[in-house]
Amino acid sequence: MTQRGYGGPLRYVQGPGTVADIGRYAAPLGSRALLIVDGFFWDTLRPEIEAALTQAGVSAVSLRFGGESSETEIARCVAAGREHGAGVVIGLGGGKALDTGKIAAFHIGARIVTVPTIASTDSPTSSLGVVYSPEGVYDRVVRCGRNPDVVLVDSELIVQAPARFLASGMGDALSTWYEARSNIESRSRNYIGEGYAASIGGYAIARACHDTLMRDGRAAFAAAKAGRLTPAVENIIEANTLLSGLGFENCGVSAAHGIHDALTVLEPTHHFFHGEKVAFGVLCLLVLENRPPEEFAEALSFCRDLGLPTKLADLGLGDVSATDMARVGEAAMLPGSVVHSVPVDLTARKIADCIVTASALAEGGSA
Ligand SMILES: [Zn+2]
Structure with missing residues (x-):
């Protein structure tokens, strides 16, 4: 394998209150949007997001996520997106809601915005989506061909979730560098396109993920348990979401x-x-x-x-x-x-x- 390859989202934006800026990021991607919202946020956050999109000139139709990233759920989102003529799909919620949004966008040929509400997985940045049976049993991985156009991470929203999610995300992120090293040593292919050799950039990001966890992980966990948003928490949200996502996709698990x-x-x-x-x-x-x-x-x-x-x-x-x-x-x-x-x-x-x-x-x- 003589070619090395690197891929990632076009934009990653993180900070407290970022979700209020959704219109600014979605509008350049399309004037019609399909919004897939995790049930937990249907009554709370959805009206605010719809208003922000309208104000930015984006006509949005919203679907309440059914809870499982299954074929049926994906088909429902694809149908709604096609009917609305959506040029952009916005997924808001946990890993399964975002995976459903990514796969639906792939089928529709739309651009993708992911808005994670927990930092427990690296799904928000990745080009891969996982399909489960309606009962929640793992089925397969779909390669969506492209990473999200925008990953919008509201750290204020994330620190309000139970700290167990942040800790779990750190468990996932902990694997990133060790597994990148396995792949480098065994000369395996990464998950970009059909698979390339890892780049220096991909490996450096995986290493940065590890260093950030070791430096800030414990302090972030202590702060997050009390719902406090410190620089360590911001660093760990980035490690769990961006660094881990880029590291695993560009090096392999x-x-x-x-x-x-x-x-x-x-x-x-x-x-x-x-x-x-x-x-x-x-x-x-x-x-x-x-x-x-x-x-x-x-x-x-x-x-x-x-x-x-x-x-x-x-x-x-x-x-x-x-x-x-x-x-x-x-x-x-x-x-x-x-x-x-x-x-x-x-x-x-x-x-x-x-x-x-x-x-x-x-x-x-x-x-
Ligand atoms: Zn993982």
């Missing part, structure tokens, strides 16, 4: 996400957020790649301080059987799993053994 996906074959893990499971996956990845003990200790102490899971017991798997762990190992090894981008040879047995060992190391016991 590996075993922290692969083990996350495999762990979902065990029902008790369904009660945890994506970033919480990924955080535990990071510890497993470090054991799998046999990284220096100082790296494991740094990630472990970070996760502990944020209340992120570090042991199987923290994910409801305290008494998991050897048979179930073998199933997880098998699931991780399926062809197409992102686990294969680690720079080490893999077997299902090795993956299962590394997961159990990471958990034992976090217990402080002998592995």
